[in-house]
Amino acid sequence: MGVIAASKAQAYVRANTPQKAREFVLGPDQDHVAERTLSSLLAQFQAVMGSREAELNQHYANRFTDQQA
Template sequence: MVKRLFWIGLGTMLGVLIAAKAQAYVRERTPDGARQFLLGSDQENVHIRTLQGLVRDFNTARLRREHELGERYAANRS
């Protein structure tokens, strides 16, 4: 269990580090017009917008699944 937690933590840390380095590379190496096309006009908050999008997608899928299960099991009760 401890090994698994270690590898999950290490993978998460490496993922965050690689994402930060990739974003810094894109900022440095691309012209402003291309950078705005890729990252949008609010380039400082790309990670926040990405996280908000992921949470929104997760909640949409969760609510859809809850509705589906509610209909299925409510029909079985009748």
């Protein structure tokens, strides 16, 4: 849903603002804003997921070693 909203906002900005303002808001590569946004969101999600996985693994490893002692 966020990607659709971003695409609609991008289309509005592209249609109603001068080029310099568009470059300031969207960056110089205006044709790939949605792809960059989605890629960034995916990378951030994967980083958080990896961090949480490591935290859970450590928690269960500590629990296992505590039971062994």
